[in-house]
Amino acid sequence: MQWLGLYFPDLPLDVFWSGETDTPLAVTRRRKGRDIIDRCNVSARQQGIRPGMPLNAALVLYPGLHLHERDAKGEQQRLEAIAAWAWNYSSRISFDPLLLLLEVGGSAKLFGGIDILLERLCTDTRAPVAVEYHALAPSPGAAALLARLRPGCRVGATRELREALGDIPLAQLTRDARLLNLMQGIGLSSLGDALDLPRPELARRVGQEALRLLDRLLGRAPDPRPLWQPPARFHQSLLLLAEIGQAPALQFPARRLVEALCAFLHSRDAAVQQLHWRFLHRDAPPSQLDQGMLTPSNQAGHLLELFRQHLENLQLPEAVVEMELRVDAWQAADKIHGDLFAPARHEDQGFLERLRARLGEDSVRGLQGRPDHRPEKRWRYRDPLPAREDTPCREVFSPGETGVPLWLLPRPRRLRQRNGQPWHEDCLQLRAFSRRIETGWWDGEDVARDYYRARNPAGQELWVYRDRRSGHWYLQGVFE
Amino acid sequence: MSAEAKKSIDNLLLQGLLWRGGSAPALTGRPVLPSGFASLDESIGGGWPRGALVELLSEGPGLSLLLPALAALSREARWLAWVNAPWLPYAPALAVRGVDVSRVLLIRGRDGDQSLWATEQALRSGNCAAVMFWPQHISTARARRLQLAAEEGDCLGVLFRSRKLVRQSSMAALRLEVQPSGEKLEVHVLKRPAGWGGRRLLL
Numbered sequence: 001m002q003w004l005g006l007y008f009p010d011l012p013l014d015v016f017w018s019g020e021t022d023t024p025l026a027v028t029r030r031r032k033g034r035d036i037i038d039r040c041n042v043s044a045r046q047q048g049i050r051p052g053m054p055l056n057a058a059l060v061l062y063p064g065l066h067l068h069e070r071d072a073k074g075e076q077q078r079l080e081a082i083a084a085w086a087w088n089y090s091s092r093i094s095f096d097p098l099l100l101l102l103e104v105g106g107s108a109k110l111f112g113g114i115d116i117l118l119e120r121l122c123t124d125t126r127a128p129v130a131v132e133y134h135a136l137a138p139s140p141g142a143a144a145l146l147a148r149l150r151p152g153c154r155v156g157a158t159r160e161l162r163e164a165l166g167d168i169p170l171a172q173l174t175r176d177a178r179l180l181n182l183m184q185g186i187g188l189s190s191l192g193d194a195l196d197l198p199r200p201e202l203a204r205r206v207g208q209e210a211l212r213l214l215d216r217l218l219g220r221a222p223d224p225r226p227l228w229q230p231p232a233r234f235h236q237s238l239l240l241l242a243e244i245g246q247a248p249a250l251q252f253p254a255r256r257l258v259e260a261l262c263a264f265l266h267s268r269d270a271a272v273q274q275l276h277w278r279f280l281h282r283d284a285p286p287s288q289l290d291q292g293m294l295t296p297s298n299q300a301g302h303l304l305e306l307f308r309q310h311l312e313n314l315q316l317p318e319a320v321v322e323m324e325l326r327v328d329a330w331q332a333a334d335k336i337h338g339d340l341f342a343p344a345r346h347e348d349q350g351f352l353e354r355l356r357a358r359l360g361e362d363s364v365r366g367l368q369g370r371p372d373h374r375p376e377k378r379w380r381y382r383d384p385l386p387a388r389e390d391t392p393c394r395e396v397f398s399p400g401e402t403g404v405p406l407w408l409l410p411r412p413r414r415l416r417q418r419n420g421q422p423w424h425e426d427c428l429q430l431r432a433f434s435r436r437i438e439t440g441w442w443d444g445e446d447v448a449r450d451y452y453r454a455r456n457p458a459g460q461e462l463w464v465y466r467d468r469r470s471g472h473w474y475l476q477g478v479f480e
Numbered sequence: 481m482s483a484e485a486k487k488s489i490d491n492l493l494l495q496g497l498l499w500r501g502g503s504a505p506a507l508t509g510r511p512v513l514p515s516g517f518a519s520l521d522e523s524i525g526g527g528w529p530r531g532a533l534v535e536l537l538s539e540g541p542g543l544s545l546l547l548p549a550l551a552a553l554s555r556e557a558r559w560l561a562w563v564n565a566p567w568l569p570y571a572p573a574l575a576v577r578g579v580d581v582s583r584v585l586l587i588r589g590r591d592g593d594q595s596l597w598a599t600e601q602a603l604r605s606g607n608c609a610a611v612m613f614w615p616q617h618i619s620t621a622r623a624r625r626l627q628l629a630a631e632e633g634d635c636l637g638v639l640f641r642s643r644k645l646v647r648q649s650s651m652a653a654l655r656l657e658v659q660p661s662g663e664k665l666e667v668h669v670l671k672r673p674a675g676w677g678g679r680r681l682l683l
Contacts, residue, residue: 351607355598359589367584369571379571384559384585397575404576406543407567459660460540478567480541480660 001219002105002114002156003140004090004121005147007133008082011098012039014129015074017253018066018241025066025241028055038070066241077236081260082128083228087267089121094225096144101225104136128260137161139219145172158219165217166192173213182206191217234264234327243282243319247311250279250320254307255300257325262300270330271296275303277325281318289314294349294356294385296331302350309357352384369397373439374447375408375476403434403453405463405477412474415464422464422473428454434463453479513636516548523679524654524672532673533627533637535652541665542640542658543569543612545683550610551578553636558609559585561602564595565614583609592616596626603629603637610636623651646670 008014012027024044028035035055047062058065075098082100083093089111092103104117111117114136122131135146136154142161145168146153155164168191170183183206188194194202194214203211215221238253254277265271275291291310297303355364366384370377415422422428434451448468455461463477512527521527528534528549536542550560560583562569571581587602589595592615599613603626611630618626618639630637639652646657655670661682669677 348607351601351605355587355601359587359594359598363588363590365586367569367571367581367586369575369581375570379568381586397572397581401572401576404573405570406547406573408570409567458539477570478540480544 001103001138002108003137003143004102004104004118005096005135005137005140005143005145006082006086006100006102006131007135007144007147007151008079008098008100008129009133009148010039010041011075011078011129012070013041015071015078015239016066016068016241017238017256023066023241024049024062024064025068026058027068027070029070068239071239074237074239078128080228080231081236081263084230084260084267085124085126085128085263086121087230088124089117093228094140095228099144099147101140101143103140126259126263126266128256128263137164137219139217140223140225141217142219145217161218162192162195166190166195168192170194173210173217176209179206179210183210230264230267234261234330235324236260237322237324239322240320243321245316245319247314247316248308250311250314250323251304251308253323254325255304257323258300258303258307261325261327262298262303265298265330265333268330269333271298271333272327272330273297274329275307275325275327277307277323279316279320280322280324281316282321284317287314287316287320291357294353296333298333306353306357309354312358313360349385373437374445375404376411377440379408405461405479407478407480409476409478412465412476415473415475417473422454422466422475424456424462424464424475426457428456428462428464430454430464431461437465451476513549513552515545516551517545517683519681520545520667520683523667523669523681524656528636529653529673530636531631531634532653533623533630533639533651535639535641535650535655536658537641537643537646537655537670538658539643541660545656545658545665545667546610546612546638547574547577547579549636550574551580553609554578554580554583556609559583559602559607561585561587561599561608561611563587563599563602563611563613564589564616565612596622599637600626600629602633603635604633606633606635608633608635610638612638612640614640620649620651627651627653 013025016025018025022043024041024047026037026040026044026049029038037049037051037053037055037058039051040049044062044065049058049061049065055067079095079100086093086100086102090102090104090107092106094101104114108114108117111120122134133147133151135143135151137143137146138155138158138161142155142165146155146164149168149172150164153164155161170188170190170193171180173191174180183194186205194210199211212221216223236257238257240253244250244253261272273293273296277289277291279287279289281287289310291307293306352364364384365381368380368382370380372378415424417423418427430452432453434453436450438448440446449465450468451463451465453461454464461479462475463479464473464475466473511530512525513530514527515521515524536545554560560579562584565586569584574581574584585608587598589598595613595615596618599611602608602611623639626637643657643659650671652671653673657668657670659666664682667681667683669679671677
């Protein structure tokens with residue numbers, strides 16, 4: 001077994017999205033009833049702030065410091081997002097605080113060796129965070145310790161572990177204060193000191209517990225760990241360090257959530273068609289945005305591009321303090337590769353999708369004929385996709401259907417009458433009888449109409465009809 | 481003209497260094513699409529220019545001029561986009577004139593900006609064989625962008641605008657003023673590629 005430990009010391013800071021700004025930021029934790037600085041970013045360091053400093057002292061140094069308590073839930077969530085990406089390299093993943101442990105002994109063969117795997121992993125541009133601290137060891141405990149304390153260390157065989165771990169302080173072995181006291185009481189300060197003692201001697205002096213811990217660390221005893229299972233659903237949130245008041249600016253933090261989603265999708269070779277966004281405000285109820293797509297996708301660039309278009313129509317009641325992305329359903333990605341011989345279709349969908357995302361679904365439509373004698377029911381809108389395979393609607397039309405206007409009003413407009421003559425802007429001159437329609441008795445919208453071509457004084461030819469029941473005149477179409 | 485001079489002019493013509501106004505469409509070097517009206521084709525350099533912007537200035541009619549070309553274009557597997565058309569194109573009337581209705585894409589922008597954006601997208605995408613746009617107002621700079629987009633997407637772009645704009649200069653490669661004249665349409669060629677405008681014809 002070969003375990004790769006990946007250590008992310010900045011994770012507690014990283015869970016807060018601060019954009020590209022270098023706002024001084026620190027996270028705090030409680031120790032003995034006092035708040036102390038746990039970690040801080042580079043800008044805060046430049047102000048003289050250091051980890052371990054009491055909160056009050058830090059605020060004296062820089063009153064504008066952004067402060068948050070450590071967010072254990074957020075850290076775990078972020079770690080799982082990283083795990084979703086690391087799933088590309090190993091399917092046996094376990095967590096330690098701020099650490100990811102990957103069993104790579106098995107998957108290294110797939111990559112052609114541990115060196116290639118490690119190089120790929122460290123240079124992977126899809127990684128949600130930079131991988132800087134890593135170590136290889138035959139046991140998970142050792143990999144974790146070495147990644148934190150001796151980054152870059154590689155131990156291939158169990159027998160080399162003793163040397164690699166020798167000078168690590170004993171305090172790293174356990175947090176059990178009683179055990180530590182006991183060991184330090186007999187003059188042990190490093191792991192090496194403890195390992196130098198004969199086993200029976202050590203067991204007699206400090207108990208079996210310490211032996212068990214050391215055995216696990218050195219790979220002499222099994223160290224079973226719960227393995228991470230990819231979650232069935234994607235649901236992540238992101239705290240915004242600075243509130244965002246303008247909807248278009250949401251696209252920047254959205255990138256992180258979308259990239260996490262894509263890592264999640266790639267790890268199971270899936271794609272999504274529906275994204276649910278929620279934006280949390282201080283007081284107002286959360287705003288929602290549902291991002292639907294014509295075809296499933298797992299490309300971050302594509303998803304973000306559409307999200308940007310959707311933002312144009314989003315009204316925010318208040319500034320956003322936190323955002324969430326949820327996906328309830330996905331499908332296998334292989335379905336979306338589509339037909340090898342119809343590459344243009346995919347582009348076509350992208351084009352229609354772009355238009356629809358910005359203008360709204362009802363503003364981009366196709367046209368289709370229907371078999372009906374009433375002109376207003378002779379056609380209907382249709383979804384422009386799927387377009388090519390659709391049954392062509394030409395057969396609905398008969399070549400004899402002449403004498404109809406090129407333009408139709410969305411619905412017939414009632415015309416005023418003067419002396420029994422229809423009137424539209426001016427008196428209309430009826431030129432020719434066009435047809436009589438009596439139909440629709442079966443659906444309750446029966447009509448009885450006489451159609452005429454009429455001309456207005458401007459020379460425009462209009463299609464008008466007289467409702468034979470009411471005697472009213474209507475304008476329905478325009479010739480040209 | 482002396483024989484010598486004629487010979488050197490022929491030479492220049494052969495080398496394509498001399499341009500003759502109103503001559504054959506082959507000279508324009510630009511692909512054209514027959515309009516379906518022989519006399520119109522003759523007056524505008526062979527047909528509608530492909531990958532370019534056409535302006536039709538009219539107070540109503542104009543679409544019927546395009547129908548034969550639209551019928552031909554609808555046989556390509558690309559869209560015929562109608563952006564902010566004044567009314568609905570009536571499907572049976574299109575079908576009767578040979579236009580494949582399933583290629584019609586109706587687009588409506590909420591405001592001038594959206595419509596312009598949609599038009600530009602449609603022109604540039606390469607997914608549309610023709611884009612017809614009825615703008616409210618359009619600046620020269622935007623019209624220029626549309627012209628470039630039409631070139632990029634190899635698309636026939638048609639702007640339907642008011643006849644009041646006849647005197648304005650324009651980016652469009654071809655400008656026609658159209659008005660009804662009895663049963664026919666009177667077409668006045670204001671500007672055309674590779675040639676002089678000014679011809680009037682009845683169709």
